[in-house]
Amino acid sequence: MTRWLSPTEQKHWRSWLTASALLAEQLQRELQEGHGLSLADYEILVRLSESPDRRLRMSELAKKALSSRSRLSHQISRMEGLDLVSRQPCADDKRGQWAVLTDHGWDALVAAAPDHVEGVRTHLLDPLSAAEFAALGRACAKVASHLEDIQTA
Amino acid sequence: MTRWLSPTEQKHWRSWLTASALLAEQLQRELQEGHGLSLADYEILVRLSESPDRRLRMSELAKKALSSRSRLSHQISRMEGLDLVSRQPCADDKRGQWAVLTDHGWDALVAAAPDHVEGVRTHLLDPLSAAEFAALGRACAKVASHLEDIQTA
DNA sequence: TAAGATTGACGAGTCAATCTTC
DNA sequence: GAAGATTGACTCGTCAATCTTA
Numbered sequence: 001m002t003r004w005l006s007p008t009e010q011k012h013w014r015s016w017l018t019a020s021a022l023l024a025e026q027l028q029r030e031l032q033e034g035h036g037l038s039l040a041d042y043e044i045l046v047r048l049s050e051s052p053d054r055r056l057r058m059s060e061l062a063k064k065a066l067s068s069r070s071r072l073s074h075q076i077s078r079m080e081g082l083d084l085v086s087r088q089p090c091a092d093d094k095r096g097q098w099a100v101l102t103d104h105g106w107d108a109l110v111a112a113a114p115d116h117v118e119g120v121r122t123h124l125l126d127p128l129s130a131a132e133f134a135a136l137g138r139a140c141a142k143v144a145s146h147l148e149d150i151q152t153a
Numbered sequence: 154m155t156r157w158l159s160p161t162e163q164k165h166w167r168s169w170l171t172a173s174a175l176l177a178e179q180l181q182r183e184l185q186e187g188h189g190l191s192l193a194d195y196e197i198l199v200r201l202s203e204s205p206d207r208r209l210r211m212s213e214l215a216k217k218a219l220s221s222r223s224r225l226s227h228q229i230s231r232m233e234g235l236d237l238v239s240r241q242p243c244a245d246d247k248r249g250q251w252a253v254l255t256d257h258g259w260d261a262l263v264a265a266a267p268d269h270v271e272g273v274r275t276h277l278l279d280p281l282s283a284a285e286f287a288a289l290g291r292a293c294a295k296v297a298s299h300l301e302d303i304q305t306a
Numbered sequence: 307t308a309a310g311a312t313t314g315a316c317g318a319g320t321c322a323a324t325c326t327t328c
Numbered sequence: 329g330a331a332g333a334t335t336g337a338c339t340c341g342t343c344a345a346t347c348t349t350a
Contacts, residue, residue, distance in 0.1 A: 002266075002267035002270055002271065003270075003274065004270060005270060005273070005274075008287075008290075009278065009286075011290065011294075012286060012287065012289065012290025012291075012293070012294075013273060013277070013290070015290050015291075015293035015294040015297055016277070016289065016290065016293045018219065018293070018297040018300075018301075019293035019294075019296040019297040019300070020173040020177070020293075021219050022219070022296075022297060022300035022301070022304075023296060023300060024173070026300055026303070038340090040340085057310085058310070058311060058312095059309085059310060059311080066171065066174050066175070067341095068341085068342075068343095069310075069311065069312085070311085070312075070313085070341085070342070070343075070344095071340085071341055071342075072311095073311065073312055073313080074312090074313090074340075074341075075340085075341095077312090078339085078340085090310095093309095093310080093349080093350080094348080094349055094350085095309070095310045095311070095348060095349045095350070096309095096310060096311080096349095097310080097311065097312095113155075114155035117155055117156075117157060117158060118155065120158070120166060121156065121158075123296070123299065123300060123303075124166070124169070124296060125162065126299075127295045127296050127298075127299040128292055128295055128296070132288070132291070132292045132295070133162075133165060133292070134161075134165065135285070135288040135289070135292065136165065136169065136288070136289060136292040136293075137161075137164065137165025137166070137168050137169065138165075138168075138285070139281055139285045139286070139288065139289040140165070140168035140169045140171070140172035140173075140289075141164075141165075141168040141172075142280045142281055142285070143172040143175075143176060143276070143277060143280050143281065144168055144171040144172040144175060145280075146276065146279075146280040147171075147172070147175035147176060147179055147276060148171075148175070150179065150276075151175075191318085193318085210332085211332070211333060211334095212331085212332060212333080221319085221320075221321095222332080222333065222334085223319085223320070223321075223322095223333085223334075223335085224318085224319060224320075225333095226333065226334050226335080227318075227319075227334090227335090228318080228319095230334090231317085231318085243332095246327080246328075246331095246332080247326080247327055247328085248326060248327045248328065248331070248332045248333070249327090249331095249332060249333080250332080250333065250334095
């Protein structure tokens with residue numbers, strides 16, 4: 001027997017679906033119109049900027065950016081074309097490649113970040129009280145943790 | 154001056170990003186492997202099944218499914234090929250089209266729904282207490298409401 | 307044989323242009 | 329002219345196959 005969702009559970013579930021879809025769409029649009037970057041591009045720039053020497057191995061980067069290897073490969077190729085990142089061979093492991101943030105990639109991130117953070121505040125933090133946002137964050141952390149466990153299991 | 158996110162705010166924000174990405178990915182995978190449907194297909198089937206005569210005008214359906222018109226057009230074309238839906242001309246307004254759930258589409262939904270609901274329970278409801286889930290839902294409703302206001306403004 | 311990474315073909319989304327009817 | 333809907337070209341993601349080094 002399927003245990004269907006109660007009307008209230010349904011309502012909450014739909015709210016989740018709507019909020020996650022609309023928020024991603026809104027932030028993507030702002031980033032695209034303001035700075036010509038996709039959300040995926042931005043995520044890559046952030047991860048590289050936070051890493052030692054502003055570089056990461058392709059597979060490390062794929063994990064951190066919640067991407068698949070082939071998706072990341074295609075994406076890095078496009079971003080190389082835009083001079084946002086470059087590829088460099090890995091000395092230790094000749095199978096490997098480094099994805100490296102270019103100066104232009106760094107500049108693009110520095111230019112986009114304030115607007116993007118402003119968008120996150122406006123569309124996610126501001127509509128909620130501090131307590132509501134904290135509750136949201138904690139719930140998401142639990143859900144994320146559950147899903148990460150599944151993946152590795 | 155940009156008001157950057159505090160470390161705690163950052164953590165919550167990343168939790169949101171991770172949870173929404175991994176949950177969508179997991180539910181999509183289960184639906185695809187178990188029933189050969191994408192999340193987008195499923196959403197269409199649900200909306201049509203809930204509508205009078207199991208049909209909706211294309212533009213109505215696009216709104217309800219949070220889709221654009223052109224995206225929906227392409228998607229309905231694919232789903233027509235799978236015999237999940239069909240198009241029918243609209244008598245009242247000759248510009249319009251009905252998207253109609255086929256018998257096979259109905260069967261596909263009936264077959265997939267229990268597994269999908271089970272997935273939503275397992276990956277979203279179960280990892281949280283009832284209070285935590287309710288708080289998540291209410292926060293999402295506020296955020297969704299804010300974003301809907303922007304769109305129409 | 308497995309791990310790191312890439313490639314190419316195909317399915318899906320976006321945008322601007324188009325066609326028909328209102 | 330505006331609304332409902334579709335189309336085609338281009339971009340992005342997925343999957344299976346491939347290549348190289350470990």
